[in-house]
Structures are given as C-alpha cells and as structure tokens.
Amino acid sequence: MLVTRRAFTTALSLTGLAALAGLSPLRLIAEAMAASADDVTRPQSLPDMALGPADAKVAIVEYGAPTCPHCAKFSKDVFPKIKSEYVDTGKVRYMFRNFPLNIKDLACEMLARNIAGDDAVKYFAVVDIMFRQQDQLVEKTGDTLKLIGRQAGLSVQAVEDCLKDQAMQDKIAAVQKYAEDVLKVDGTPTFFLNGQVIVGETSFEEFDQRIKSLLKT
Template sequence: MLKPFKYLVAVVGVSLAALTAQGAQATEYKEHVMGAEDAPVTIVEYASFTCPHCARFANDVFPGIKKDLIDTGKVKWIYRDYPLDGVAVRASAVAQCSGDDRYFGVLELLFKSQLTWARSQDPIEGIKQVARFAGMDGDAVDKCLADEELINGIVGSRLEAEQKYNVNATPTFLIDGKTYSGEKDVKFFADKVDDLTN
C-alpha cells in the first residue's frame, strides 16, 4: 500500500515547510537522463528502489527499451525518484552520490539486488554494500546518507510528481504530457513512440 506523503516526511525527517520554501527540488538533487538530447520522444519514469514492480520493470523490460528505443535515438529517457519509504530515499541518495558516470550502473545494481537488501534486517547496510561493490568509498556513502539537502531534494521529487502530474504509484511514466501508471512492456512504449513520430 502506498504510504501518504506526510508519512514519508515524518519517517525521513525532512520538513514539509522547508520543501515548500525551497521548491520541489533542492540544488543537490538532479534527475538523470539516458539517450540523445534531440530524441523526438521524451519519456519520464518515476520509480522507487523498494518497489518490486519497479525492479521487475528495470530488470526485465528496460533492457529492451534501451536497445530498441534509446540506443536507436528515438527516445530520451529521464529517471526521477518517487520514494515509497525511508529506505528508498536512502537508496536514491546513494545512487545520486555515485556520480553521473556511475548513476545508471548503481541504479541497475540496486534493482537487481533489491530482494537481498530491501528485505534484510538492516536494509541501509545492504544499500551500503551495493555502494561499496560499485566502488564507492564508505565515508563518502555515510556523508551522502546524512546530506539533508540531498534527502530533501529526493523527497521533493515525489512531492513535485504528486502535485504536477498526479503520480500516486510506481512505476509511473510520462509520455507526451500523459501519465501512465503500472508496469508496461516494450511493445507499449514502441507503440507510443510510433504514434508520436508517424
């Protein structure tokens, strides 16, 4: 069941007033983009690292999308965080701190190993192990997890999604200004791209 935004704010310990005052995103937080800047179609994905549907999509469907639509120059893919809980916020922070060159690799590692770390007795330690496997320094990871501005930005990404695009589940996709919730297959995206480009 999706936790309400106020619950997430309470668990993570960020201030809703601070988020409202600074806008939806803090300066440290950034969305990540894959594909050609001038691709004819832009698709935005909202996902949570603790969402099993998101992991299944990332592991089973996204490789086909990357091969058929992103690598061929048809689609620019934008990944935005929509954390469902405090653990997802921490996983997002670690991915953000991995750097632009490693971001999508860390994202892939987190989703591939989700069943291991997300269900462990200490999921934060599990996230740290994934980060170390990705070559991130332990002290840097600890600093990242304590970065309030970054945490506010990640939670703000969810707030913006709810307020601007009526996102209320993960994964959710924005295609040509329309919102589509739930898992989709490669054909769904290929058909949408064909409709928009023909």
C-alpha cells in the same frame, strides 16, 4: 499493478514483500494527459538522470522506486528493450526519477546520486544493481547499501556520511512533491511519454506501440 506508498507500507507491516508479489497483476493505464509535456520535463531541484539525446522526439520520464517489485520487473524485462530499440538509436530520451515509497528508497537515491555524480550512465548502472538486489535491500538495507558503495569505491564512512546529507534529502523530497502536486503521481511505476501518462506494469509491446505513434506525429 500500481504500488502506492500507502499500499506498500501496509503490506510491509503486515506480511512483508511477499504480500505484494502475490497481488494479481492488474494494470491500470491512464489515458489522461499530464498538464503538459513541458510540466513533465521541467527542470527539478536535482538534475535529471537521462539517457538518449536531449533533442529526441520522444521523452519518457519514469517515476520508480528501488523497493517496488513492479519497477524491478520493468527494469529487468522491459527497459532493456526500450533502451536497445529507441534510446540507443537516438529516438527516445529516457529519464528516471526516484519516487520514494519509504526511507529505504530515499537512502537508495542518495547513494546512487553520490556514486554517479553527474554521470547518468553510472547512475542508471547503480539503479539497475539496486533493482537486481531488491530482496537484500528490503531485508538488510544498510548492509546492502554499504556493499554497493564499497563496490563503487566508497568507504563505509563515506556511505554513512552520504546518507546523512540533509540537503540531498530536501532536494529529493522537492522532486517528489512536484510529482505529487503537479503531475499527480501517487505510486510506482508511473511513466510519462511526451506528457501521456501510463500507470502500473506495462509490457514492451504497449510502450512500442505508443512510442511509434508519437514518432509519427
């Protein structure tokens, strides 16, 4: 199930997060190619947070959002298998780009970047925590972000200052604009595998098949 910003905002305003959880788990797989694999991996206004070697044969870019329930399910059920089977073995380079569906996702990315600095491993760890605490993030965003910040050694004031960083907001907005204008991303989760796009909830088996096919080329 693809979550678009419009659908997510409407569901929140009408019936809350449960409305999204109740949607049928239809999955849309787009077979179209992105403009090119180079377009997908082109350097952005923010450095990519990536796991796996830069020269890996397969590059996967995920556009996700901490408040997206389908992204959280992927993070819990599918990503660990991809990481174990392919990232940790040096076959895949995996990148996560936040595609904010709302102001809460924007705040999450600002805090995650602030905590991690240039440390991609730490960044992925923070994002994982955010997915695991998704309900709290949606219901009590400020309190939950302050708790995550405190666990990372930041004071409440440091978290508040982080969330006021206009320069960081502008960079995140630029990453999203590129995704929308060039890569035609309009919802989460959206994945690119060497330029091939997969939209919506996808099983490990589907990723496994696609990755193996790309490794053979």
